[in-house]
Amino acid sequence: MGTWGTGHFDNDAAADFAAGLDEAEPERRVAMVRDVLVRTIDATDLFTDADEAVAAAALVAAQCPGGAPVDPDDGPQEPMPAFPDQLRKLAHEALARIATDPCGPAPNWVDPDDAKQWQALLTRLRTVLVPPPPTVPLPDVERPT
Template sequence: MGAWDSGPFDNDSAADWCGDLDDAGPDERAGMVRQALLSAADSRDCLDASEGGEAMAAIAIVAAECCGGPPVTSVYAPDFLLEGGKIGLSDDLVPLALRALDRVLGEDSELWQLWEEADGGRSLLAEVEPLRAALGRGAAG
């Protein structure tokens, strides 16, 4: 997996997934977000970096749209979101996004292992902190 920064959209897997999300019809997008979260949250084996990267992008989108989290501003995010569009996600994705986030940051996650080797995970954790805070507020409300 090529990564150029630690943001949720800053790797090849996330950028490719966001391109697919952008190309999908509006009625398909919520399902794609849900599937990316489920793939990570329900993974029983070591979560590979590409699934983790896709999940991180989906987590950031849920945090922004459902919880007032950090806005989606990365040039690698789907264009329709950068133009102010919404997917129309349901709030039931918030607990799923939290589960997926826990899985991505778990010991049995290749994405976490790569960041842990690079800088002890500090860069990734700095990106995740505001997402987790927003999702936590969304889950409590």
């Protein structure tokens, strides 16, 4: 069937990825998400993993401040483990690669309205996934007495 919508899980590859997460042992799910993000960042052909990476990024973003929860009717039905902070950066990198690669899925939407909607979805995810700046401890300061 291919792609049937612009949502995170609205295509066969992402739906299969969600089903695979549901079938996997809970301790394996973090590695599955990490693997698809790394494959996407390193890929020479983005078409292969891009849809799964968008779905994986949506799962990571759902655990970030400002992230929207993933509807279990669309994505995995099983609860996801807490994702380590490093996945946030990987998800952001993977989405940046997907959004800008001239050979990836971004320029291949037939309907311009769908293309805009999909790009807006990627932008929202990337905004949520921007890693927070590192906190710098304030130096101890003596207070006058």
